[in-house]
Amino acid sequence: MWSRDPSVAAAIAGDRSNPVYLPGFPLDAGVEAASDLTALAACDAILLVCPAQAVRELAARLAGSAPVVICAKGIEASSGLLMPEVLAEVLPGRPFAMLSGPSFAEEVARGLPTAVSIATADPALGRTLAGALAAGAFRPYWTHDVLGVALGGAVKNVLAIAAGIVEGRGLGHNAAAALITRGFAEMARLGQAMGAELETLTGLSGLGDLVLTCHGPLSRNRALGEALGKGTRLADYMAGRRQVVEGAATAPAVLARAARYKIEMPICAAVDAILHRGADLDEAIRALLARPLRREGK
Numbered sequence: 001m002w003s004r005d006p007s008v009a010a011a012i013a014g015d016r017s018n019p020v021y022l023p024g025f026p027l028d029a030g031v032e033a034a035s036d037l038t039a040l041a042a043c044d045a046i047l048l049v050c051p052a053q054a055v056r057e058l059a060a061r062l063a064g065s066a067p068v069v070i071c072a073k074g075i076e077a078s079s080g081l082l083m084p085e086v087l088a089e090v091l092p093g094r095p096f097a098m099l100s101g102p103s104f105a106e107e108v109a110r111g112l113p114t115a116v117s118i119a120t121a122d123p124a125l126g127r128t129l130a131g132a133l134a135a136g137a138f139r140p141y142w143t144h145d146v147l148g149v150a151l152g153g154a155v156k157n158v159l160a161i162a163a164g165i166v167e168g169r170g171l172g173h174n175a176a177a178a179l180i181t182r183g184f185a186e187m188a189r190l191g192q193a194m195g196a197e198l199e200t201l202t203g204l205s206g207l208g209d210l211v212l213t214c215h216g217p218l219s220r221n222r223a224l225g226e227a228l229g230k231g232t233r234l235a236d237y238m239a240g241r242r243q244v245v246e247g248a249a250t251a252p253a254v255l256a257r258a259a260r261y262k263i264e265m266p267i268c269a270a271v272d273a274i275l276h277r278g279a280d281l282d283e284a285i286r287a288l289l290a291r292p293l294r295r296e297g298k
């Protein structure tokens with residue numbers, strides 16, 4: 001394991017634990033830790049586990065030719081690029097995969113059953129990575145649909161903020177179910193327009209992760225939405241917070257993609273307007289409910 005923070009690397013190497021990000025979970029004795037990136041030179045594969053907005057900077061520092069497994073779920077705000085597109089720009093020709101799916105880190109660390117997707121254009125690499133990462137109750141499934149996996153993981157974070165707003169505003173269980181269903185329709189519309197496969201979007205990394213993140217109290221995206229729903233301002237919520245809330249930076253980028261493909265994404269648009277355009281939360285909810293009635297499935 002490499003960390004940019006020498007104190008985290010030292011704690012992992014010395015105490016076999018990560019006191020900042022995963023306190024209370026002893027790490028395997030075989031885990032080595034370093035704060036010098038050259039320590040990764042001997043790795044057979046590199047898992048890139050940082051916020052989406054840091055993937056470009058970090059990937060650019062990865063020497064060697066080992067496959068890179070992107071674990072970030074989001075879209076780069078400055079470029080509007082999905083994570084595989086960022087990697088292709090920074091490390092052209094380097095073999096890579098996306099690891100995504102319904103997986104709260106804490107539950108994985110506790111050894112609870114978890115199923116995820118590994119997406120890569122190279123089936124042999126997919127099988128190899130799945131075999132290498134499978135452990136105990138952690139089950140990776142591989143797929144070739146890199147775009148679908150990257151898109152689903154990004155959009156679900158925006159929708160999870162909306163789910164949190166539903167919870168925080170006390171809009172009820174009916175609204176929560178409607179939000180997931182209509183939110184998935186938005187994810188599927190954009191994904192299919194971009195060339196993602198419906199099978200992927202209804203799979204672990206799409207619908208699966210959407211359901212987890214919209215319901216799971218461990219979600220940082222949902223927690224942000226819940227706080228907004230209770231009247232907290234975005235800046236106040238984020239102040240001093242160390243952990244990433246991917247949906248906040250990804251929301252405008254999702255909408256830019258939607259505009260490019262002429263796809264309607266009213267729930268994502270409402271989240272973006274509340275987060276970044278000063279929209280009144282109750283007014284945004286009213287506007288969503290006042291949209292013209294339409295045939296289901298559109």
Ligand SMILES: NC(=O)c1ccc[n+]([C@@H]2O[C@H](COP(=O)([O-])OP(=O)(O)OC[C@H]3O[C@@H](n4cnc5c(N)ncnc54)[C@H](O)[C@@H]3O)[C@@H](O)[C@H]2O)c1
Pocket residue numbers: 003004005021049050051052054057058071072073074103104105106242243244246
């Ligand atoms: N935590 C989860 O349960 C979980 C599960 C699946 C996927 N993910 C995804 O993994 C990604 C990272 O999430 P996380 O929970 O680890 O976030 P986090 O905010 O808890 O931790 C991010 C880590 O990245 C490091 N980091 C941030 N910017 C960096 C930079 N520029 N260079 C190097 N390191 C940097 C931080 O120091 C920290 O160690 C996100 O895209 C998230 O959606 C998280």
Ligand SMILES: O=P(O)(O)OC[C@H](O)CO
Pocket residue numbers: 073101102103104105157160209212213218219220221222244245246
């Ligand atoms: O805490 P969140 O909202 O970033 O969600 C974590 C994972 O993406 C869940 O699969």
